[in-house]
Every structure is written in C-alpha cells, then in structure tokens.
Amino acid sequence: MTNSIPEIENNDVLFVIGSNTTETHPIIGLRMKKAVRKGAKIIVADPRKINLVRFSTVWMQHKPGTDVALLNGMMHVLLQEQLVDKGFVKEWTEGFDTFRKSLADYSPEKVEKITGVPKKDIVSAALLYGKAKRPAIYYTMGITQHAHGTQNVFAIANLALMTGNLGRESTGVNPLRGQNNVQGATDMGCIPNQYPGYQRVDLPSIRAKFETAWDAKLSDKPGLTATEMMNAAMEDKVKALYIMGENPVMSDPDTHHTVKALKNLEFLVVQDIFMTETAQLADVVLPSACFAEKDGTFTNTERRVQRVKKALNPPGKAREDSTIILELSRRMGYDMKYNLIEEVLREIGGLWPAVAGITYGRIEKWGLQWPCPTLDHPGTPYLFKGGFPRGKASFTPVSYEPSKELPDKEYPFILTTGRQLFQYHTGSMTRKVKELNIVAPEAYVEINPADAERLKVADGDTVRVTSRRGSIDLKALVSERPSEGLVFIPFHYREAAANILTNPQLDPVCKIPELKVCAVKIETGHGGQ
Amino acid sequence: MIDLSINGLPVSVPEGTTILDAARFADIPIPTLCHHPKLTPYGGCRLCIVDVKGINRPVTSCTTPVAAGMEVTTTSPTIEKLRKTILELILSDHPNDCMVCEKAGDCTLQELAYFYGIRENRLDGERRVYAKKDDNPFIERNMEKCILCGKCVRICDEVQGVGAIDIAYRGFNAKVCPPFEKNLDCEFCGQCVSVCPTGALTGKAWGQRGRQKDIKEIETICPYCGCGCSITLHVRRNEVIRVSSREDTLNEGWLCPKGRFGYSFINNAARLKTPLIREEGQLKEATWDEALDFIADRLGKVKAKYGADSIAGLSSARCTNEENYLFQKFMRAAVGTNNVDHCARL
Numbered sequence: 006m007t008n009s010i011p012e013i014e015n016n017d018v019l020f021v022i023g024s025n026t027t028e029t030h031p032i033i034g035l036r037m038k039k040a041v042r043k044g045a046k047i048i049v050a051d052p053r054k055i056n057l058v059r060f061s062t063v064w065m066q067h068k069p070g071t072d073v074a075l076l077n078g079m080m081h082v083l084l085q086e087q088l089v090d091k092g093f094v095k096e097w098t099e100g101f102d103t104f105r106k107s108l109a110d111y112s113p114e115k116v117e118k119i120t121g122v123p124k125k126d127i128v129s130a131a132l133l134y135g136k137a138k139r140p141a142i143y144y145t146m147g148i149t150q151h152a153h154g155t156q157n158v159f160a161i162a163n164l165a166l167m168t169g170n171l172g173r174e175s176t177g178v179n180p181l182r183g184q185n186n187v188q189g190a191t192d193m194g195c196i197p198n199q200y201p202g203y204q205r206v207d208l209p210s211i212r213a214k215f216e217t218a219w220d221a222k223l224s225d226k227p228g229l230t231a232t233e234m235m236n237a238a239m240e241d242k243v244k245a246l247y248i249m250g251e252n253p254v255m256s257d258p259d260t261h262h263t264v265k266a267l268k269n270l271e272f273l274v275v276q277d278i279f280m281t282e283t284a285q286l287a288d289v290v291l292p293s294a295c296f297a298e299k300d301g302t303f304t305n306t307e308r309r310v311q312r313v314k315k316a317l318n319p320p321g322k323a324r325e326d327s328t329i330i331l332e333l334s335r336r337m338g339y340d341m342k343y344n345l346i347e348e349v350l351r352e353i354g355g356l357w358p359a360v361a362g363i364t365y366g367r368i369e370k371w372g373l374q375w376p377c378p379t380l381d382h383p384g385t386p387y388l389f390k391g392g393f394p395r396g397k398a399s400f401t402p403v404s405y406e407p408s409k410e411l412p413d414k415e416y417p418f419i420l421t422t423g424r425q426l427f428q429y430h431t432g433s434m435t436r437k438v439k440e441l442n443i444v445a446p447e448a449y450v451e452i453n454p455a456d457a458e459r460l461k462v463a464d465g466d467t468v469r470v471t472s473r474r475g476s477i478d479l480k481a482l483v484s485e486r487p488s489e490g491l492v493f494i495p496f497h498y499r500e501a502a503a504n505i506l507t508n509p510q511l512d513p514v515c516k517i518p519e520l521k522v523c524a525v526k527i528e529t530g531h532g533g534q
Numbered sequence: 535m536i537d538l539s540i541n542g543l544p545v546s547v548p549e550g551t552t553i554l555d556a557a558r559f560a561d562i563p564i565p566t567l568c569h570h571p572k573l574t575p576y577g578g579c580r581l582c583i584v585d586v587k588g589i590n591r592p593v594t595s596c597t598t599p600v601a602a603g604m605e606v607t608t609t610s611p612t613i614e615k616l617r618k619t620i621l622e623l624i625l626s627d628h629p630n631d632c633m634v635c636e637k638a639g640d641c642t643l644q645e646l647a648y649f650y651g652i653r654e655n656r657l658d659g660e661r662r663v664y665a666k667k668d669d670n671p672f673i674e675r676n677m678e679k680c681i682l683c684g685k686c687v688r689i690c691d692e693v694q695g696v697g698a699i700d701i702a703y704r705g706f707n708a709k710v711c712p713p714f715e716k717n718l719d720c721e722f723c724g725q726c727v728s729v730c731p732t733g734a735l736t737g738k739a740w741g742q743r744g745r746q747k748d749i750k751e752i753e754t755i756c757p758y759c760g761c762g763c764s765i766t767l768h769v770r771r772n773e774v775i776r777v778s779s780r781e782d783t784l785n786e787g788w789l790c791p792k793g794r795f796g797y798s799f800i801n802n803a804a805r806l807k808t809p810l811i812r813e814e815g816q817l818k819e820a821t822w823d824e825a826l827d828f829i830a831d832r833l834g835k836v837k838a839k840y841g842a843d844s845i846a847g848l849s850s851a852r853c854t855n856e857e858n859y860l861f862q863k864f865m866r867a868a869v870g871t872n873n874v875d876h877c878a879r880l
Contacts, residue, residue: 010761010784031723031790032761038695060695149879182760186858187851190876193858195849197872201859206872221867224842228872231879234846243846243873245836247829249861250850256880272832278805288832289825290817292806295799296757297767297774301854303755305762309784313854316752316767317774317800321807322822326850326857330864332822336830339868341860349856370753372762372784426721429758429792437799440671440739441792444722517879 007177008141008387009307009374014039015175018137020130022050022161023072023147023521027057028426030145030181030306037143046137048130050075050122051147052421053451053486053493063130066488067120069421070151070408070522076160077405078116079131080167081108088135090169097393098166100400107402119405121488135168139175145183146423150520152409154512159401166398172389182306184430185296189304192360192375193353197228202357218356221339230516232257232509238266245272249326250293254282255431255499258507258518259474276329281433282499292323299325300346302368304375308385310363311372408522409510412490416472416524418456419491420506423521428497436497448498449482452527456490457483462529469531470494472523475505478531492525538604553595553606554582564608565617565646567624567731568683569596572786573692578684580620581646584608592616618650626657628732629678636674637733639746643681644732662706672722672738672795680734682708686726693788694725724794728778728787737795743775744768753780756793757852761785763793773801833869842870849876 013019013036027034038060041047046062049055050072058064067075083089084105094101113124120127134140142165148157161178170176182188194201204211206227216223229237235257237243246267257263267273267286275287278295296303298319304310319325327346334341343349347365354361359376362384367373373384412419427445429435436442450470452462462468464483469476470492479494479501487493496503508523535546540557547556552575557564567579575596583592587605592613595606607613625647632638664677684701687710691697698720702711712718727735749770756763764783768776774797781787809825810817820828836844847869849861858876865874 030759030761031721032763032785032788032793035693035695035788039693042692184760184851184877185755185757185762186853186855187760187876187878189855190849190851190853190858191878193849193855194862195858195874195876196878197875200866201862215866219863219867222870223866224870224872226843226872228843228874229846231848231875231877234848234873234875237846242844244840244844245833245846247833247845247847247865249848249857250852251848251877253848253877253880256877272836274829279799279802280804280806284806287810287817288812289829290806290810291825292808295805296852297752297754297797297800299854301856303762304855305755305784306760307762309762310855311755311762311764312753314752314754316750316754316769317772320801320805322809323805323807324822326853327860329826330857330860332826333829334860334864334868336826337834337868339864341863346856349859353855353859427791429796434757434799435792435796437802437804438796439798440795443671444791515879520880 006179006181006307007171007389008175008179010036012175012387013037013141014043016040016045016139016141018046018048018133018140020048020050020134020140020142021057022142022144024143024145024181025051025053025055025057025147025423026143026181027055029183029424031426033181033306046133048133050130052488052491055486063126063133065120065122065126065130067122069419069491071120071405072148072151072157073153073160073403074111074116074119074405075122075127076157076164077108077111077403078113078120078127079134080164081111081116082113082128082131083135083167084108086132086135088132089167093169094167097397098400099397101167104163104400104402107404110404134164139173140168140170141175141177141179143179143181145181147521149180149517151517151522152510152512152519153406154517155514156403156406159403163400163403166400171398172387172391174387177387185305186303188306188308189302189310192304197230200356201353202359204357215356218352232511232516232518235263235266238270241269244270246270247274248283249276252277252281252283252431252433254286255496255502255504258504258509258520260502260505261475262509276326277433278323279433279437281431291329292321293329294319294323294325299327302350305372308374309372310360310368310375312365312368409519410473410508410522410524412524416526417490418525418527420470420472420523420525421491421493421521422496422503422507423493424497425495428495430497432497432499448477448479448495448501448503450479450527451482451484451487451493453487453489453491454483454485457481460527460529462527466529467531469528470506470525471528472506472508472525474508477501477503477505492527536600536602538600538602538606540606541608547600551600553584553586553593553598553600553604556600557595557606557608562608564595566596567642567646567681568685570685570689570729573685573688576684576688578682581617583613583616585610585613618652621646621650621652622655622657624681625652626655626659627661628681629676635679635733636736636740636745641733642731660706662709664709670718670720670722672724672791673727674736674738674741676734676736677709679732680710681732682710683731685729685731686710686735689725689729694721694723696721699726722791722795723789724791725788728789737776739795739798740776744770749775756789758792758796763789765789765793767797837869843873845869845871846873849874851876851878
C-alpha cells in the first residue's frame with residue numbers, strides 16, 4: 006500500500022476493484038465500513054456481488070478480465086470532463102500526451118460493450134473518483150492474477166497519476182497483500198531478481214555490496230519465479246527443490262501439472278508444520294515451528310514491521326525455521342553466525358537503509374512503517390510525499406486484451422477463484438480448526454440462478470466442473486453473487502481443488518498466473534465424489 | 535474548548551465531549567456497563583449517573599455533553615446508593631454462578647459487585663429462564679447472564695455492519711436475539727464476545743480451559759491475512775486456550791473469525807514432530823543430524839553434477855522477515871543460485 010490502514014476512514018471516495026475485502030481482509034473491511042459511516046462513498050468493481058456492494062454507491066459488475074477496458078473507460082470520462090490534475094501531471098509525471106491519446110478508443114459506449122457495465126455507471130464512477138478530495142484505490146488478486154495483470158496495475162497507476170491522487174494522506178494506490186508476511190518475504194529478497202530491499206541481482210555494484218557483506222561469490226543471473234520453477238522441473242532443468250512453508254500443490258494453477266513437476270524432481274525437501282499435499286511428495290520432510298513458537302517480525306500490507314513473539318515451545322522435535330536454515334547452511338560449508346535473531350534484522354538494516362531505524366525495542370508495542378532509515382525516524386505512513394524516488398512518474402498506455410481462455414461452445418462458463426471468510430489459502434491451518442470447518446465444511450461452486458435453471462441444477466446438488474486441465478466434483482451453491490455465465494470456486498479444499506481447473510498462463514512481465522479467468526463446463530449426473 | 539469542573543477540579547475539553555469522557559480524561563473514575571468508547575453512547579445501564587449543579591436529578595454522564603461552567607459531582611452518598619441499587623436490581627436476575635463462570639476475574643459486573651460489597655440481595659424475585667438454542671461452533675450464549683447493555687447489538691451494527699441481532703420485546707421479557715428469533719445470520723467475528731461485560735457471551739472453545747490463574751498473555755501478530763492485526767495469545771501449559779486483542783492496537787481490538795477463533799491448529803495432534811526421510815517409498819522417522827546431513831549431501835551432489843542453478847528454493851509468506859532473509863541468503867550464498875521465490879503471485 007502506498008498509504009496506511011488508519012487513513013482509510015478519512016477517504017471521501019474508495020474505489021475497490023478486484024478485492025472481496027470484507028472476506029479476504031476483514032479488518033480493513035471494517036475500516037472501509039467506518040469510512041462509509043463517516044460519509045465516504047464506495048465504488049465497487051467486481052464480477053461478483055460481494056458484501057461490500059451493500060455499502061457501495063456504484064457497483065460495476067464487469068466481466069472478469071476486462072479491467073483495463075473499464076479503467077480506461079473511466080479515464081476517458083475524466084479527460085472529457087477535464088478532471089485531470091494538470092499541476093500534478095506537469096510537475097510530477099511524464100508521458101501524459103501519448104497516454105491521453107491512448108484513451109481515445111475507450112468511450113463509455115464502447116467500454117459498455119466490452120465490460121457489460123452500463124455506460125451511466127462508468128460515468129458516475131469516474132465522476133465520483135475524479136471529483137473526490139481524498140480518494141483511494143484498493144485492489145487485490147482480482148487485478149493481478151491475469152495474464153495481463155501488469156497491464157491492469159499500470160491502468161490503476163495511470164488513474165491515480167492523472168488525478169494527482171498519490172503522495173497525500175488518505176489517497177494512493179493500495180494493493181492489499183493477502184498473507185501475514187507476503188510483504189516481508191518480498192522485502193527480504195525472496196524473489197529471483199532482487200536482493201533484500203528490491204536491489205537488482207544483475208547490477209554489478211549492488212552484487213559487489215552483497216558479496217562483501219555475505220563473504221561469498223554470488224550469481225549475476227536472475228533466477229526463476231515459483232511458477233517457472235515448476236516448468237523447469239518438468240523440463241529437467243531444476244533437479245532439486247527446497248520448499249519452506251509453501252504448498253504449491255494446492256496454490257499453483259493446474260494441479261496435475263504441479264504434481265507431475267514435483268514428482269519429476271530428483272530431490273524434494275519440504276519444511277512445514279503439517280503434512281501438506283506438497284510434503285507428501287517430499288524425499289525429506291522437516292518439522293518446523295509455527296508463528297506462536299518463535300520470535301521475529303512480520304511486515305503487514307501497509308509496510309508496518311511488527312513484532313512476533315514466542316508464546317509456546319514447538320511440538321516434539323520441531324525447530325524454528327531459522328535454526329534449520331542455519332544448521333543446513335553450516336553443513337553445506339557456509340557458516341552464518343547469529344547469537345540472537347534480532348542480529349538478523351540489524352544485518353538487513355545495514356544492507357537496506359529503509360529498515361535501518363527499526364529495532365525490536367522500538368516495535369515492542371507498535372510496529373513501524375518503512376521507510377524508517379534512522380533510529381529517531383517515526384516511520385512513513387504514506388509514500389511519495391513531495392515526489393517520486395525516480396523523479397517523475399511515467400504514464401504507461403495500456404490497451405485491453407481479452408483473457409487467454411474465454412468461454413466457447415464446449416466450455417461455456419468463466420471460472421474465477423478466490424478465498425472465503427472462514428478458510429485461509431491452501432487450508433493447511435484453517436482446515437485443522439474444527440470450529441471453522443463446521444461453518445465452512447466443503448467446497449462449492451457458486452452458480453447464478455438463471456444458469457442453474459438452464460442446467461437443471463438445484464442448490465446443494467453435486468456437479469462436475471471441468472476445464473481443459475481436469476475435473477472436480479463439488480456442491481452447487483445457487484446464488485445471486487456471480488453474474489450469468491460466471492462461476493466461482495474457493496481454492497481451499499483439497500478434495501475439490503479449484504486449481505485442478507485453473508489456467509497456468511503467465512503474465513509475460515511478472516509471471517503471475519491467470520487464476521482469475523478460465524473456461525469450464527458444468528455437468529450433472531455424476532453422483533457423489 | 536469548554537471549561538468545567540468535576541469534583542472541584544478544573545477540566546478543559548473540546549466542545550461535544552460527554553461528561554463521562556471529560557471525567558475519564560481527567561482520570562476520575564465513573565462506573566459503566568453499557569459504555570464503549572468506540573460505540574455510540576447508549577445511556578442504558580444508568581451506572582454513570584452524576585450530579586450536575588442546577589439540575590435537580592442525576593444525569594447519565596455518557597449521554598450528557600459538557601457545557602461551560604458546568605459543576606459536576608461524580609460521587610456522593612446518594613449517587614453511590616443509587617448505583618448500588620441498580621447493581622442489586624441487575625444481580626437480582628443473574629445466576630451468580632461466578633464459581634464456574636468462564637468470565638470470572640474478567641467480568642465487569644463481578645468487579646462492580648465486589649466494589650459495592652453486594653453479598654446478599656434484598657431484591658430477589660422472578661428470574662429469566664431461557665432454553666439454550668445454540669448451534670454455532672464459536673459463541674457460547676448464556677442469556678440469563680445478559681444485562682441488556684446492548685453493546686453486542688451496537689458493535690454488530692456500527693462496527694461490523696452486519697446487524698445480526700437486536701433487542702426484542704419489552705421490560706422483563708426484553709432479550710437480544712436475531713430478527714424474529716430465527717436462525718442467526720452471522721459472520722462469527724466475535725466482536726460481541728470481546729465487548730460483553732458479563733459471562734453472557736463467551737468463546738465456545740474456551741470452556742474449562744483456564745480462566746485467570748496460570749495464564750500467560752503474549753502479544754503477537756495474527757498469522758492469517760496481510761492486515762497485520764495484533765493478537766494476544768492466552769497460554770496455559772504450552773497450549774493456546776484463547777485469543778483476544780487489545781483496544782489500543784492497529785486493529786482497534788477487532789478481529790475476524792479466523793483471527794479470533796482459528797487458533798487450534800497450533801496444538802493440533804497432526805503437527806509434524808520429527809524429521810522424516812523417504813526410504814523405499816515410505817517416509818520414515820529420522821534424527822535431525824541424519825536429515826540435515828542427508829539434505830546437505832544430496833544438494834551438494836546435485837550442485838556438483840548439474841550446477842547451482844539446478845537447485846531452487848521456495849520461501850514462505852508465513853515465515854518471519856528474519857527467516858525469509860536467511861532463506862534467500864542461504865540459497866544465494868551457500869547454494870549459489872538466484873532461484874528463490876515465494877507465493878506472492880499465488
């Protein structure tokens with residue numbers, strides 16, 4: 006997030022696109038509801054009638070995968086209505102003229118045809134956002150998990166830039182991160198092209214800095230992303246994989262492909278707290294400590310580094326992940342020595358100044374938001390105050406491209422996947438919690454009543470959902486939430502794993518898979534599972 | 535700013551402040567049962583009554599805004615007698631089973647009865663009896679202990695935006711229930727449980743797992759989504775028996791059903807407890823030395839045969855910053871590859 010969670014309640018307009026916030030980020034959802042009570046208006050853009058729609062002023066039910074068209078359409082209206090922040094555009098951005106021309110094709114009439122959103126709603130959403138004083142954009146995987154996910158994000162950035170809604174309190178571009186420390190894992194350099202602090206591995210001066218600090222020769226070749234690793238395993242290019250606390254069998258697209266890839270490895274190590282679907286395939290399984298059994302820090306979606314404290318001893322012989330890594334590293338001839346876990350944070354601060362001012366002592370009660378470069382720095386609630394690090398921000402013209410796999414005669418429905426309130430991600434934690442599984446016991450496919458009637462499917466019937474990659478059997482949930490032609494399946498359930506169906510097509514830039522759109526068919530009469 | 539005096543002390547607060555908030559600002563105690571700083575004032579329990587000079591009856595301080603020159607008295611024999619009577623009235627229709635109540639030691643009503651020294655009750659009379667009708671797995675309701683403070687109703691409406699419950703009927707028959715007493719349509723966030731001042735609402739999983747004695751409370755961060763809510767783990771004998779959240783946190787004390795009730799995986803019997811090595815197709819128990827030496831040996835051989843880039847590592851958005859840093863440092867410096875990623879895209 007460029008801005009912070011507490012700032013949400015002072016937004017006057019919230020534009021929530023591709024985020025089922027009240028279920029996936031319930032406490033941020035509460036802040037949004039608080040903003041509404043204080044008079045804010047919410048614009049929701051989502052193919053499903055999510056709970057937040059009840060609190061919204063405008064709801065645009067666009068077809069999945071048409072976000073670029075919708076956003077360009079809104080920006081077209083802003084241009085027409087002269088709701089561009091000319092001062093901001095002139096002082097802080099570049100490339101506006103080319104960008105402006107790129108919007109010519111996206112009249113609301115044309116966008117209505119692509120997205121299915123009535124022209125008047127596109128106009129009123131644009132006017133609401135364009136005229137607001139403190140509007141902010143919130144999005145999650147509904148924007149990013151597409152083969153054109155990067156384009157979607159550029160479109161969102163363009164919208165905030167042309168209206169000057171960056172670098173001020175209660176505005177900004179705010180991706181809501183989906184996991185407790187997904188922000189931190191990225192910050193810490195668990196990405197194949199960057200060291201900790203987003204420092205590129207292919208720049209010699211940066212590599213030299215890390216080689217000195219770590220006293221080791223480092224590779225100058227950017228590595229493989231998670232999804233590319235699976236493909237490389239299939240092609241015999243990756244032979245050994247060490248997985249710490251991830252469950253790709255459940256989380257990656259096209260499960261059959263993932264399992265094949267993992268089985269094709271010569272050596273697989275999985276370190277986890279439970280015998281996950283992925284751990285079952287491993288050559289070595291290492292038992293680790295969970296969050297309540299260790300000290301350290303997590304970084305939340307608003308860049309706030311917060312203290313995690315040990316409350317329990319891990320069960321049996323299970324050990325903290327840090328201990329396991331250090332022991333293994335020593336046995337491989339690279340000895341890393343730390344007396345206290347806080348020394349690791351100090352080392353990070355030495356290599357990435359944005360966290361140099363954060364110590365365990367300072368975050369004992371309240372976390373600090375990076376950048377926090379010095380010990381007396383109060384942290385940074387919102388980014389880009391008084392300018393962008395690179396000088397001027399660029400507009401990136403983007404054009405609408407249809408999703409890779411659209412419905413046809415054989416596979417007439419669009420499938421989109423996501424989370425529900427009572428389960429979490431691949432379910433390795435929540436599916437072990439008895440109470441949660443009483444209220445959310447099994448997988449289901451949400452089907453619009455009109456589609457259900459055509460298919461002669463009643464609520465609770467078992468149906469078979471099939472894509473070009475596989476089939477799963479699960480209960481039908483007849484609901485007004487999805488539009489006609491759209492079905493939704495949560496991906497938490499191993500016995501009807503949604504990712505057996507999903508499309509592994511990747512975005513060419515950031516390699517994110519197209520989990521939010523693929524084509525499926527629905528059949529009845531297969532009995533039970 | 536408005537200047538007034540409370541118990542003779544000069545106090546200056548912004549216009550619109552209630553007498554109760556002004557008193558709390560000045561660290562002057564006033565008992566309440568229905569007040570919550572984040573909810574609209576209610577004036578239901580009447581315990582916060584105070585005397586205001588010039589008004590010939592006590593006023594509820596939680597609903598009365600301050601005025602310039604106001605002279606407030608928060609305690610006097612008459613006021614304390616009234617407060618005690620109010621408590622006696624509440625307790626006349628209360629089970630008083632603190633000995634086995636989950637809330638004992640953390641109960642506002644119990645605490646007030648203690649401070650006012652209410653041992654016997656001169657107002658004994660008819661009591662409410664409710665048939666238990668709870669089929670949800672999260673929230674235990676003991677409606678006989680409900681004092682109708684309405685905090686649960688207000689929090690569900692004002693904070694959660696759900697409005698699953700309200701007060702139905704009147705007088706002695708008044709009770710909190712879902713619309714038309716039908717089934718509860720609820721998100722099970724447990725916000726109501728967190729503000730209930732008595733044992734009327736508690737966590738089902740808390741039952742007989744420990745109350746106040748021998749409980750350690752540890753402040754940490756929720757392991758689920760990216761909101762980063764602060765949670766307090768209540769730990770007894772190496773087991774998490776309850777999760778709560780303080781009000782002075784980023785999440786203002788609010789949690790979701792996973793954060794508040796989804797903790798039993800921690801002590802689940804299926805947790806991995808020992809290293810395992812696959813032998814002839816089966817995963818067999820091993821010591822740490824065996825497992826780690828085996829991994830170091832196999833990774834070393836793969837690296838020697840196919841090069842460092844034939845090895846890849848997936849780190850975890852579940853793990854801490856420190857662990858993630860060490861993982862990528864291990865992959866880059868010890869193994870020698872940039873093939874390190876995690877599930878940010880998934």
